[in-house]
Amino acid sequence: MEPQDRCCEYLSGISPVWCPGCGYYGILSALVEAFAELKLPTQELALISGIGCASRLPYFVKTYGFHGIHGRALPIAQGVKMANPDLTVVVVGGDGDGLAIGGGHLPHVARNNVDLTYLLFNNAIYGMTKGQFSPTTTLSNVTKTSPFGLTGEAINPAALAITYGATFVARGFSVKKEHLRDLIIQAMRHPGFSFVEILTSCSSFNTIDMNVARIVNNQDLVNPDHDVEDRLAALRLASDEKKIHLGVYYRSRRPTLEDKFKEMRSSAHAKAKSRPEGLVKQFL
Numbered sequence: 380m381e382p383q384d385r386c387c388e389y390l391s392g393i394s395p396v397w398c399p400g401c402g403y404y405g406i407l408s409a410l411v412e413a414f415a416e417l418k419l420p421t422q423e424l425a426l427i428s429g430i431g432c433a434s435r436l437p438y439f440v441k442t443y444g445f446h447g448i449h450g451r452a453l454p455i456a457q458g459v460k461m462a463n464p465d466l467t468v469v470v471v472g473g474d475g476d477g478l479a480i481g482g483g484h485l486p487h488v489a490r491n492n493v494d495l496t497y498l499l500f501n502n503a504i505y506g507m508t509k510g511q512f513s514p515t516t517t518l519s520n521v522t523k524t525s526p527f528g529l530t531g532e533a534i535n536p537a538a539l540a541i542t543y544g545a546t547f548v549a550r551g552f553s554v555k556k557e558h559l560r561d562l563i564i565q566a567m568r569h570p571g572f573s574f575v576e577i578l579t580s581c582s583s584f585n586t587i588d589m590n591v592a593r594i595v596n597n598q599d600l601v602n603p604d605h606d607v608e609d610r611l612a613a614l615r616l617a618s619d620e621k622k623i624h625l626g627v628y629y630r631s632r633r634p635t636l637e638d639k640f641k642e643m644r645s646s647a648h649a650k651a652k653s654r655p656e657g658l659v660k661q662f663l
């Protein structure tokens with residue numbers, strides 16, 4: 380069976396409740412195609428989310444799923460992975476969920492290199508609550524909660540992830556489905572914390588800045604000459620204000636949280652074994 384035909388095996392049959400024209404349909408499609416390509420059995424996959432339109436995704440996919448609470452997808456996912464390291468754990472959520480209320484979790488999951496894949500749907504707005512500005516809304520944007528524009532600079536999710544210590548960082552675009560599918564596959568194959576910022580649209584509440592036309596006219600694929608192991612070069616690409624580069628910015632290897640725990644467990648066991656003898660010696 381071709382990967383495209385296997386995609387249906389990953390859909391739950393529940394129809395997405397997203398608005399017509401929402402970029403999230405493209406992301407859902409890329410994600411199930413990635414699952415099919417990786418031939419992952421549904422019972423070995425867990426999708427964890429917070430709250431928001433993006434966070435509804437686990438309902439539409441036939442894997443284990445956990446629709447959590449606002450901003451807490453990453454710690455929940457870390458708990459799932461620690462409890463059952465055999466599961467492949469993918470986290471999904473919006474820019475508000477991940478960078479506003481949940482913004483305190485990303486640095487720690489990244490620096491600890493927890494073996495998760497985090498797909499951050501960046502539509503630069505709070506979609507579900509109907510159009511308030513988010514941490515990624517750009518200065519020029521007028522929203523329901525910023526009728527005269529914004530006062531603060533927008534957060535750059537991919538640049539943040541590189542700075543925080545994520546070991547795989549990429550940026551995709553919901554309209555470029557095949558390219559996004561390949562990024563998701565690479566992120567899921569990566570051992571450690573992989574972060575994919577997915578630029579996308581909100582057809583109902585963000586039609587000014589992050590709209591599809593603006594991205595289409597200003598994007599290019601990451602140059603094949605880019606050295607993905609060079610962290611500063613990755614940061615420069617992610618932070619380029621003139622052009623949006625789509626592709627893998629950064630990739631490196633270091634022990635995961637699970638590796639570290641294994642190491643600690645065995646040295647703690649070794650210490651515990653030697654302790655009775657040492658204790659007895661103290662009294663001789």
Ligand SMILES: Cc1ncc(C[n+]2csc(CCOP(=O)(O)OP(=O)(O)O)c2C)c(N)n1
Nearest residue numbers: 430431432433449473474475476505506507
């Ligand atoms: C503790 C808490 N605060 C606020 C809310 C209200 N709320 C629900 S979704 C959301 C923001 C969603 O925006 P985003 O995460 O960007 O996802 P999108 O809907 O755009 O996909 C907010 C503020 C909530 N559900 N819980």
